[in-house]
Amino acid sequence: MPADTKSFQALPAQLTSAHAWSVVLDRAPGIAMVSERLRWHPFSGFEYKITHPLNMGGSPQRAFAIVDRLTGQATLTDPWPDLVQLDERQRTSLVTDPGWNTTSFTEAGSRAHRLVATAAIRKHRLSTPSTVTGVRTINTLWKPNWLLEARLAGRRLQILVDAITGGYYVVGT
Secondary structure, three states, X not given: OOEEOOOOEEOOOXXXXXXXHHHHHHHOOOOEEEEEEXXXXXXXXXXXXXXXXXXXXXXXXXXXXXXXXXXXXXEEEOOOOOOEEOOHHHHOOEOOOOOOOOOOHHHXXXXXXXXXXXXXXXXXXXXXXXXEXXXXXXXXXXXXXXXXXXXXXXXXXXXXXXXXXXXXXXXXX
């Protein structure tokens, strides 16, 4: 499987800061906006080809997975759009590796493969196993998240909004 080691490839942000704020304001209308910053979090990316013996003559399916290098969490994703190259300004907003308790690229690959293989088994309802073959890997794939700072009832909040899906959670108070 060809490994792409360009270290500044990123998934493009699908949400603007205005969209990120609207996600939060929908849930907490009394929140006061203070600031926002687009941050880039380190993941590894994996693309797989899945073939199944019962799909004779059909084209293989593609599966995409990313693994958070800081937490080790593997996630299936939609097919990636064209990746972007981060410029010098954007590189100042990279979340840096703390140097401890991080997931190696090898372990990230194992986790992604297990996730895709398990999803393929579930899709075919435990029939004959599918063959999962690696197509492309990206050692470090930067994923965008909006870090919003806000105030609510006199308390400072930091909220992380996924700049692709719009999912969010409070990361600091």
